[in-house]
Amino acid sequence: MTAAVFFGCAFIAFGPAFALFIFTIARDPLRVIILIAGAFFWLLSLLLSSLVWFIAMKASNTDDAKVQKGLLIFGVMFSVLLQEVFRFAYYRLLRKANEGLSAISDEETSPISVRQMAYVAGLGFGIISGAFSMINILSDSLGPGTVGIFGDSQYYFITSALLTLAITLLQTFWGVVFFEGCEKSRWWVIAVVVCLHLLVSGLSLLNPLYEGCLPPVYVITVLMAVWAFFSYGGSLQNLSQLFSCKRSEVESS
Amino acid sequence: MGPESFKWLQLLVFSFFYTYVNCSSVEKKIYIELTNTVPCVRLLNATHQIGCQSSISGNTGVLHVLETDADLEWILSTGPHPPYMVLMESALFTRPTMMKMKNTSRVAGVAVIHTSTAPDKGFSPHTSCPNQNMGVYREQYGPELANCNQTVWNPLGNDLSYEDFTFPIFSLKDDNQTQIIHKCFEQHNARVNGSAPQYPLCAMQLFSHMHAVTDTVTCMRRTDLQNSFSVNPEKLCDPLGDYNVWASIRPLNDSQKGHKENESVVIAATRLDGRSFFWDIAPSAEGTVSGIVTLLAAAQALYPVTKEAQPPRNIIFTFFQGEAFDYIGSSRMVYDMEKEKFVIDLDNVHSMMEIGQVGLRSGQNLWVHTDPVSRKNTTVDDVVKTLVSSITSVASSLNLTLKEPDTSQALPPSSFQRFLRSRPIPGLVLADHQSSFNNRYYESLYDTAAYMNVNYPPDLTPEQQLEYETEAAKSLSEVATVVARSLYKQAGGDDRYLNNITADTKTVAKLLYGFLIMSNNSWFSSLLPPEALGRGSILESSPPQYYVGLRLDNSVKTITSFVQFILANMTGTVTNLNQSQCQNPKSVPGESKDLYFYTWVSGPVSANGTTEPYCVRAPVRRVKALSPAFDLLDYGSTEYSTWTESRWKTIRARIFLVASPELEMMTLVVGVAVLLVSLLVTYFVSSKAELLFSSTREAPNTTY
Numbered sequence: 015m016t017a018a019v020f021f022g023c024a025f026i027a028f029g030p031a032f033a034l035f036i037f038t039i040a041r042d043p044l045r046v047i048i049l050i051a052g053a054f055f056w057l058l059s060l061l062l063s064s065l066v067w068f069i070a071m072k073a074s075n076t077d078d079a080k081v082q083k084g085l086l087i088f089g090v091m092f093s094v095l096l097q098e099v100f101r102f103a104y105y106r107l108l109r110k111a112n113e114g115l116s117a118i119s120d121e122e123t124s125p126i127s128v129r130q131m132a133y134v135a136g137l138g139f140g141i142i143s144g145a146f147s148m149i150n151i152l153s154d155s156l157g158p159g160t161v162g163i164f165g166d167s168q169y170y171f172i173t174s175a176l177l178t179l180a181i182t183l184l185q186t187f188w189g190v191v192f193f194e195g196c197e198k199s200r201w202w203v204i205a206v207v208v209c210l211h212l213l214v215s216g217l218s219l220l221n222p223l224y225e226g227c228l229p230p231v232y233v234i235t236v237l238m239a240v241w242a243f244f245s246y247g248g249s250l251q252n253l254s255q256l257f258s259c260k261r262s263e264v265e266s267s
Numbered sequence: 268m269g270p271e272s273f274k275w276l277q278l279l280v281f282s283f284f285y286t287y288v289n290c291s292s293v294e295k296k297i298y299i300e301l302t303n304t305v306p307c308v309r310l311l312n313a314t315h316q317i318g319c320q321s322s323i324s325g326n327t328g329v330l331h332v333l334e335t336d337a338d339l340e341w342i343l344s345t346g347p348h349p350p351y352m353v354l355m356e357s358a359l360f361t362r363p364t365m366m367k368m369k370n371t372s373r374v375a376g377v378a379v380i381h382t383s384t385a386p387d388k389g390f391s392p393h394t395s396c397p398n399q400n401m402g403v404y405r406e407q408y409g410p411e412l413a414n415c416n417q418t419v420w421n422p423l424g425n426d427l428s429y430e431d432f433t434f435p436i437f438s439l440k441d442d443n444q445t446q447i448i449h450k451c452f453e454q455h456n457a458r459v460n461g462s463a464p465q466y467p468l469c470a471m472q473l474f475s476h477m478h479a480v481t482d483t484v485t486c487m488r489r490t491d492l493q494n495s496f497s498v499n500p501e502k503l504c505d506p507l508g509d510y511n512v513w514a515s516i517r518p519l520n521d522s523q524k525g526h527k528e529n530e531s532v533v534i535a536a537t538r539l540d541g542r543s544f545f546w547d548i549a550p551s552a553e554g555t556v557s558g559i560v561t562l563l564a565a566a567q568a569l570y571p572v573t574k575e576a577q578p579p580r581n582i583i584f585t586f587f588q589g590e591a592f593d594y595i596g597s598s599r600m601v602y603d604m605e606k607e608k609f610v611i612d613l614d615n616v617h618s619m620m621e622i623g624q625v626g627l628r629s630g631q632n633l634w635v636h637t638d639p640v641s642r643k644n645t646t647v648d649d650v651v652k653t654l655v656s657s658i659t660s661v662a663s664s665l666n667l668t669l670k671e672p673d674t675s676q677a678l679p680p681s682s683f684q685r686f687l688r689s690r691p692i693p694g695l696v697l698a699d700h701q702s703s704f705n706n707r708y709y710e711s712l713y714d715t716a717a718y719m720n721v722n723y724p725p726d727l728t729p730e731q732q733l734e735y736e737t738e739a740a741k742s743l744s745e746v747a748t749v750v751a752r753s754l755y756k757q758a759g760g761d762d763r764y765l766n767n768i769t770a771d772t773k774t775v776a777k778l779l780y781g782f783l784i785m786s787n788n789s790w791f792s793s794l795l796p797p798e799a800l801g802r803g804s805i806l807e808s809s810p811p812q813y814y815v816g817l818r819l820d821n822s823v824k825t826i827t828s829f830v831q832f833i834l835a836n837m838t839g840t841v842t843n844l845n846q847s848q849c850q851n852p853k854s855v856p857g858e859s860k861d862l863y864f865y866t867w868v869s870g871p872v873s874a875n876g877t878t879e880p881y882c883v884r885a886p887v888r889r890v891k892a893l894s895p896a897f898d899l900l901d902y903g904s905t906e907y908s909t910w911t912e913s914r915w916k917t918i919r920a921r922i923f924l925v926a927s928p929e930l931e932m933m934t935l936v937v938g939v940a941v942l943l944v945s946l947l948v949t950y951f952v953s954s955k956a957e958l959l960f961s962s963t964r965e966a967p968n969t970t971y
Contacts, residue, residue, distance in 0.1 A: 018935040019926075025938030030945035037946075037953045129960075151293055158327045159297040159923025160467060163451060166296055168467045168926055172934055179941070247960040256958050 019155045019171055026175035027148045031141050031182050038133075044115075044126055045134045052104060052138025052189075059100035060146065063093035087219060094211050097139070101189065102204075104135055105196050128197055129190070129246055136189015140182035148178045166222060173224050180231045184214060187235075187242035194245045210234060299451075301444055301920040304378075307436040308546040309477035311486055311504060312593070313902065313909040317428065318477070321376065321435035325474040328352030328375030329925065330452050333359055343371055347463045350375035352471040354448060357381050357438075357712075361390075362425040369432055376435045376473045378920070380445055381712060388423075389707030392544040395424035396680075397710075401593040401908060403684040404677055409640040412677035418702045420679055421709050428544050428710070435473040437920055438545045438712075451922055466927030473920050479504035479913035484902045486911060504911040505817040508893035509824045511596045512539070513585040514566065514834045516573045518862035518886040525607035530615050531580045533758045534694075535750070536597070536682050537562045537622040538590035539826060541813040543712045551813040552719040552783055553706045557626030557743060559586065559830065560778045564747035564770040567837040569755060572767050578760035580617055584838075586830050587682045588892045589815045591710060593908035596892035597682035601689050602907070603890070610888075613686075618650060618757060619694030620658075621683045625746050626719045626739065627705040633662060633669045633746065634701050638678045641691040650693035658695070658753035661765070667745060672701045679704075697750065716783035716810070723784075733780045733788045740776040747775065778833070786811050786829065793871040794832045797880060800869060817912055818893065831889055835866055839885025849882035864888060 039045045067089030074081055108131050116124035151174050161170040188207050195203030214234060220226040309318035329348045333339060333355040342351045352375050353368065360379050368374040396415035404413040411417065439445050451469040458464055478501075479486040486504040493500040519527065537558035541551025549555075566584045573582070589595025603609040604616075625633070635655055642648040655671055662669035678684055681696045699705055708714040716722075721739045723732045747770035755768055781791045787806035799805050805825045813826060842865075844855060849867045852858035858865070863884045870879045896904040903909070952959065 016931055018931040022931070022934030022936070022938035025942040026934075029938065029942035030949070032942070033945040033949040037949045154293040154297060157294075157297065157923075158325075158472060158925060159470070159921075160926040161293070161296050162467050162924040163299060163469070163922065164296060168924065168930075170296075172937075175938075249961070252959050252961055256955055259958070 016158065017156065019160075020152060023148070023155055023171050023175035024152055026172070027144055027152075027178040027182075028141075030179060031137070031144060034137055034186070035141070039137070042126075045130070048108070048126075048131055048134045049138040049141070051107075052135040053142035055100045055104045056097060056139045056142045059096045060093065063089065063096045066092060090215050090219065091212060094215050095208070098192075098204075098208050098211060101135070101139065101192055102196070105132075105193055108135065108193075128193060132190045132193030133186065133246070135193070136186040139189060140185030143185055144178045144182040147181065148174060167224065169224065170222075173221075173228060176228060177218065177231065180228075180235045181214070183235055184211075184231075184238055187238040190242040191238070191245050210238070298921045298923045299444075299447060301439065301448075301922065303440050303442065303444065304918075304920045305438040305545045305548055306473075306475040306918045307432070307438075307544060308475065308915065309479060309913040310507075310592075311479055311481070311483045311909075311911050311913065313484060313896075313904060314482050315429075315431070316479070316481060317431055318913075319432040319434065319436045319475060320477050321473055321475045323476045325472045325476075326350075326352070326375040326435055327470055327472045327925070330354060330448070330456055330469045330471050330922070332449070332452050333364075339364065339367070341458075343367060343373060346373070348468060349373040352473070353377045354452070354471075355379055358384075358386055360427075362427055365427060365430070365432075368434075369430065374434055376437070376471070378437050378439055378448075378471065378473070380439050380441050382441050383715075383717075385708060385713035385718065390713060391421055391423045391425065391707070391709040391711050392427035393421055393424045393542075393710035394426050394429055395419050395421045397421060397424075397591075398593050398680050398684075400905070401598070401685075402678075402680060403638070403687040404640075408688075409677065412640070418676055420703055422703050423707055424709065428542070435475040436544075437473055437475070438548075448922055455924065466930070467924040469922060470925045471920065471922045474917045475915065476917070477913040477915050479911070482903075483909045483911045486913070487902045502914055504913050505819065506893060506897045507589055507592050507815050507908075507910045507912055508595055508599075508818050508891070508897075509540075509588040509815050510818075510827050510889045511585060511587050511600060511892045512827060512831045512834060512887065512889050513583055514838045514885065514887040515581055515583045516570060516838070516886070517577070517581045519581070519610040520861050521610055521888060522861040524609060526612045527610070527615055530611060531617045532611055532615050533580050533582045533617055533754060534585055534619045534686075535562060535565070535582060535622070535754055536585045536587060536619060538682060539586045539588040539596070539813070539830065540591050540815040541714070542591045542710050543814070545712070547814050547816060548712065548812050549710070549814040550712065550715045550783075550810060551710070552714050552716050552721070553624050553626040554709055554714050555813050556779070556782045557624055557719065558622040560775055560782060561622050561625055561743050561747045561750060562586070563778055563830070563833055563837065564744055564775045565751040565754065566834060567774055568747060568751040568768050568770040570838045572755065572764050573758075573760070575767075576761055576764050578755060578758035580758040582754055582758050583611075584834065586827075586834075588824070588827060589894075589908070590682055592815065592910040593894075594682060594685045595815070595894045595908045595910070597685040598907050599892050599895060600890070601685050602895040605689060609890070613690050613692070616686070616690075616692055618654060619683050619686060619692055620654070620750070620754060620757065621681050621694065621696045622746075622750060623679055623681055623696050623698035624704060624706055625697060625699050626743065628699040628742055628746075629705065631666075631668055632699070632701075633667060633749065634698050635659075635669060635671050636676070636678050636681075636696040636698060637671070637674065637694075638683075638687055639675050641687055641693070642674070644691055647691050647693045651695065654693060654695055654753075654757055657756040658697075658749065661752040661756065662749050664765075665745060665748060667749060669749070670701075676702065697746070716779075719783070721779055721783050729785060730789060732784065733777055733790060734773065735780075736772050736776045737779065740772055740779050743779070744770040744772040744775040781829070782826075783810050785809065786825070789872060791829065791833075793869055793878075794836045795828070795869060796832075796867050797869050797878075799828065818891075823889070827889070831887055832866070832868065835864065835883050835885035835887045836868075838887060839863075839883045842882045842884050844882040846880070846882070852884075858884065862886065 070085050112124050119125050155171045160168050162168045192207050214231055217227045217230055307319040328350045331342055331351045333353050350373050357379050399414050455469040456464050490503050541549040541555040543549045587596030604612045637651050659669050683694050686692050719739050721737050751768045752765050777790050785808055787808050792800055811826050846867050848855050849865050852865050864887050866883050867880055868883050872878050894908040896907040896909045
């Protein structure tokens, strides 16, 4: 549409990711490396799944819209499964790396815990997934026109940005929960993560019925945020402690 | 790896390359590109710029269809979403409307839908006095006749082509895409019950950014600066020009320029070009094609008789290019003659006959115009009187009425005027109008074959249409016969042979078809060399356009090529040289490249689809037609044409929807809010991380 829409959508989609990166990742080079390697793993999974989808498309060789849609749904589901497989593969890689890191570090233990690696890996997945969803759309939002001449909704750019924001945060939270589940051998956790991922991707296929997609996805995001908070080691006790500390600080000053 | 996996690998690689062809699908959801558009471009001369200009990133405006006065009111004052992009039918493309739009900043551009029905009362975007400053009538020569004081030649001229618009104006064809634009307008921009339409609105964007500004002097100065100092010089404008074509009935030695002893020449001239308001399209049927066809038919009729019984004087048929833009071709030829750079010079010229617009003869009348000022000199007057009487007698012997208008009337705009500027040469201009033009669509898009009554019965194939003799063909062949016979008489030929000179109506019909309906026909393709056909063929299934354009890399305009090769066919002889000898005839005794032009032509297509090319030797030449102002580097010249055409990078048009500014601002505000909130929250959480996530100090479990 214009520069206003470009910057607005860019900030919506990448604002939280940017904030998280600046305050939690940027200072520590090890975390940066883990982030980028995580992004790379996600890219590999996308490459393989898109290859499979593309070959299926060309092999089916029809112009029938129903068949194309069916193939797209198949492609999306396959991609979700492949992403989770690669997340598990990355988990294994990081566990192996962890031993090496603790061997070369000065202290007994490794400089980064599995929890932190989970968070960073999840954020890596989230950032690159958001970039792939959003960059193409952002570049088109710079022009003078908006979506709609063929009957599509004119809120396309904003809803894409909001969905990207949700996906980024969701990938982060899923990373935390997934790694925690692998650590504690709670396989049901992994199954739930995979199912939620499939659910969110399936909801996005409902577009352009934006009311059917965005609110449920945000509800899931909030629920996942709570679950990740507890999985990472937070508790209601800590929260109340935090707020009482603050109050006492405020009172004492 | 077995053969099956190799096949999969092949499919893989092929699929990768296939994807590069597709572009962004989001862009396809937003924009509809308009193909088939013709822009109006910027032209410059020594003092002014004319034409249209857009901003470098295109002009965007909310679409509004102009049909009534209320619409004009809406666009100019009451509409709440300026600037507007106006869509109008060509019937509404008039001077008052365009001037009102020119003076307001609420119009971002205009798109004109070209319908083939011409306005009844006529329409000519040209000036009412064509080429008024470059003709012969000026302060020093017939001042009472200058600036069309006495006769306004083009009274319907509204000067639109010579206005300077600050917004782009495009011409669209009336086809499917225009229907899409109308639908977009009706769905989103139509006013419901008089209230303003709501966002999102349908908008159009036109790109036609021109690089040159102000005038030719400025533009050429900047181009020269670029050429001197820049590593990658960028030209800003190019002079208009192309080539003139001439042929003589007795060959002239091209290597000896300047005055030729004992050579007295009659020049038969006509123009090759036309123009319209928009770039590169100019059907110019009555304005240009009538003259070309007549002169070519006259050349064909005359040539064999002059071989039998040679007249004492030579006859040169000249076709001048660029005459619409201050006589580029004719001023160049006169300049070359004066500077001894042409095969003859002005002392060799005995007289001239020019064919003007001859296609719209009402009631069999032809008119012969002469110059009253030069006729004040008795020697010139005597020759002119002889010329007029000979042409009148020829016409009456053919049952045509040929009259002379009042002898105090000026010459119409013609190339002959440039010759008179240099020397008082006796001559006449043949036309179908007594004073003002009969042509009501002079230099406009409506001057088409239909206007000249070149109509064919509906059920003929293209080849049948090629041979069909229309009324216009018969009429023009009569004129061509008059021209040919009077040229023969003018050259001093014997009256006994006059009856052998008759123009061939079949040839005229074929010429009219090729020049006005479709250039891709069997006759034209048999006359052209093989390299002009085939892949980069200059023949098209549409009529040729007559705008002179630029000469980039010494390329030739298609119409100039056609005339050259047709003239070669009509005035040339078939030789039995083979292809290499044809290209280099120096080795063959008796052939001379100085006297003749040798060309290898395709020949007619035989029954089994093959052609037998052969070598044609003809006294036809092509000479550069670039205004002398550019050779003299006098870009501000008042003596010669200084017209240039600006350069540009992109010309395109597209439509899309625009969102309301409120929605855009809201998006930006929400974005900034999200960014700030996330920065704050993240800072807060990360600073309190130790407190919030108490079990981060636990040792990690070693599980697999």
